[in-house]
Amino acid sequence: MIEDARVLREEFVPNDVVHRDGEVDALSAVLEPVVEGEPPESALLTGPSGAGKTTIAKFVVGRLRETALDVESIHVNCWQSYTRFKALYRILEGLGRTIDVHRQSTPHDELLDRLEAYDGPPVIVTLDEVDQLEDGHLIYDLYRLPAFAVVLITNDEEELLAGLDERVRSRLHTAQTIHFDRYDVEELTDIMADRVDHGLSADAVDFDQLRWIADAAAGDARVGLSILRSAARRADRDGADAVRDDHVDDAIPEARREVRSRALEALHKEQRNVFEILQESDGLPPREVYDRYVAAVEDPRTKRTVRSWLQKLEQYNLVEADGSGPTRTYRVIAEE
Structure with a gap:
């Protein structure tokens, strides 16, 4: 039944996206100047968890890199790289410039000097969960570097701005804000139907089951995909040709526990x-x-x-x- 398990994972980036055309177009317009060799603008993606912000950022940047070969991209999860040093190190690591950098003794200024000395192709840096940065001056640092475009991702724009000093806030006012609304049941049903088409055998899950899953997920694509993945695993273990209603019923609490466990592990x-x-x-x-x-x-x-x-x-x-x-x-x- 499961033909491509990757498709059912939260971090999978599809070849096409569903119900986010406006957001894709808006982010593409912000970043496309890099294709012409011009300095790109920066973007701020906001909205609730599970609304597709990270997936759309990766999708648009990936598509842009297919168009312009001389573009680098680095995705920084600020939930893990939450200090200025860790985030700067992650960016330099993505550029292959961490030789002789000692995590314990190298000062921040030296890391910043290395970024300022960068003379390669344009770089798109995505700061995911940017509100988790302890020091918002990293945003200011990146804004000053002409070779770097910045995509910021946060659940709450107000909370992000409240934690930054005036100098950084003024910089952020120049960013294009793209808001992501929570998915409704129909949208989430379509998203999962697309994943089923590419990851499961034909007729593995029926439409009513997908709507049931979407309703249980309450607009959160992470939860919906986790329920779908759990139900498919249960059906596969049972040797069933298709997902049964009892598989979905059992998968809902299991998937919520899985999402919770992954959040705790992070x-x-x-x-x-x-x-x-x-x-x-x-x-x-x-x-x-x-x-x-x-x-x-x-x-x-x-x-x-x-x-x-x-x-x-x-x-x-x-x-x-x-x-x-x-x-x-x-x-x-x-x-x-």
């Missing part, structure tokens, strides 16, 4: 500390989370950084927030 050590602090409580305000975090680690990050972690944990449905302002509290969402 946390670095200190983010995990914050999550575990909440796990051990019945709900805490951000101030108390920070106090307990400071007591638990040797080199604590800033309050702003920990606050951004809490917001990201909420966006990934690992924690929920109640109240607002001084009465706001965070608690871990119980696993299904």
Whole structure:
């Protein structure tokens, strides 16, 4: 039944995209000047998790590189590369310029000097989960380099701008903002039908099952693909010719657990500390989370950084927030 498992994975970038033509055209228009050898503009992609921002960024950049061979591209996941040093290192690594760079002793300025000395073809740098950067000055650094175009991806533009200083915010005002709405049931059904056509045998999943999956995913393509993948695996293990309703029914909670597990695995050590602090409580305000975090680690990050972690944990449905302002509290969402 499963003919190409890659197609069912979240990170797979299809040869064509469904229900995002406007967003593809907008991002293409921003980046296309690079084909003519002109400095491209920059873009800010915003919208909820699972709305296709990362996939569309990779799709457009990949298609552009097919048109213009002399274009480099680097995708930085700021959830993992959250410090200025780590992000700069990842960019230099993508350009093959990390020889003699020591992770512990090389100063930031030397990394930046290497980027400034870059004299190769134009580079498109995508900063995914950019709101997780501890130091927004990296955005300013990249904006100053004429060979670099920047694509920024964030769930919440307001939260991103609130954490940046005025100099960086003024730079961002020149970026083209492209907003991604959450998929509706019909759109998500079509997206999964396209994946089924390329990844599963004919008639493996019927239309009503796809709508059921799309409805359960609540507009999040990551969750929808995880349910579809889990249902297909169950049917394959049973030796069935097609996915049955009981496969879908069992796949829904399993897929949600899988998405949750992947989100937890993506946390670095200190983010995990914050999550575990909440796990051990019945709900805490951000101030108390920070106090307990400071007591638990040797080199604590800033309050702003920990606050951004809490917001990201909420966006990934690992924690929920109640109240607002001084009465706001965070608690871990119980696993299904």
